[in-house]
Amino acid sequence: MQSLSSPPVPAGQILLLEDDPAIAQTVCFVLEREGYRVRSCGWLHEARAALSAAPPDLAILDVGLPDGNGLDLCRELRQGPQARLPLLMLSARSEEGDKVLGLELGADDYLAKPFSNRELVARVRALLRRAQASAEPASPAVAGFSVEAEGSRVRFHGELLPLTRRELGLLLRLLQSPGRIHSRDSLLDAVWGLDADSGDRTVDTHIKTLRAKLRQVRPELDPIRTHRGMGYSLE
Numbered sequence: 694m695q696s697l698s699s700p701p702v703p704a705g706q707i708l709l710l711e712d713d714p715a716i717a718q719t720v721c722f723v724l725e726r727e728g729y730r731v732r733s734c735g736w737l738h739e740a741r742a743a744l745s746a747a748p749p750d751l752a753i754l755d756v757g758l759p760d761g762n763g764l765d766l767c768r769e770l771r772q773g774p775q776a777r778l779p780l781l782m783l784s785a786r787s788e789e790g791d792k793v794l795g796l797e798l799g800a801d802d803y804l805a806k807p808f809s810n811r812e813l814v815a816r817v818r819a820l821l822r823r824a825q826a827s828a829e830p831a832s833p834a835v836a837g838f839s840v841e842a843e844g845s846r847v848r849f850h851g852e853l854l855p856l857t858r859r860e861l862g863l864l865l866r867l868l869q870s871p872g873r874i875h876s877r878d879s880l881l882d883a884v885w886g887l888d889a890d891s892g893d894r895t896v897d898t899h900i901k902t903l904r905a906k907l908r909q910v911r912p913e914l915d916p917i918r919t920h921r922g923m924g925y926s927l928e
Contacts, residue, residue: 705750771799
């Protein structure tokens with residue numbers, strides 16, 4: 694069977710929480726064929742133990758489980774020390790309300806069953822690339838900014854910024870290449886991934902709130918520059 698070709702991304706450890714043996718076997722086969730290491734669990738308590746023993750690079754969580762709900766684990770992870778772990782929800786529930794709930798609880802992406810192997814691999818690759826990019830340190834040339842706790846917090850002139858997850862993702866992306874103009878589409882892809890419910894206005898709105906929080910620290914500064922018709926850069 695031919696491998697799903699795509700730009701390379703470093704192989705990582707993936708935790709799969711799926712109680713259907715047939716689906717779990719297929720997902721493991723597809724991802725391992727692409728070079729990933731997969732640990733499969735069929736129960737919620739097994740997944741909790743696995744996460745505690747060896748934190749993965751990404752987790753794929755089924756919603757309906759014999760001993761609970763994958764959304765509960767999603768909520769727990771976002772409130773704990775693994776708050777930045779990339780999470781892909783995998784569920785037979787394709788209704789909009791279930792997807793919105795998963796994303797609001799902190800899931801990075803949502804894939805409804807049945808799904809294609811190609812789409813699964815594409816979403817996993819996208820999430821891992823975004824996580825890898827977010828973990829990269831900011832350039833020392835960006836005056837006033839410091840990134841802490843492996844990219845989970847940013848200080849501006851010594852003040853800890855109270856950022857939402859999306860605002861943090863945008864700022865980290867801009868910090869990686871100061872002076873470079875990032876288009877709205879590239880920022881949307883890097884921070885929101887394959888979430889089709891988001892658009893250009895979403896990026897603009899989050900940039901606006903991010904700017905407001907920076908001005909609360911230093912009102913005289915506006916390090917985020919708007920390039921009309923092109924995007925944003927950090928100066």
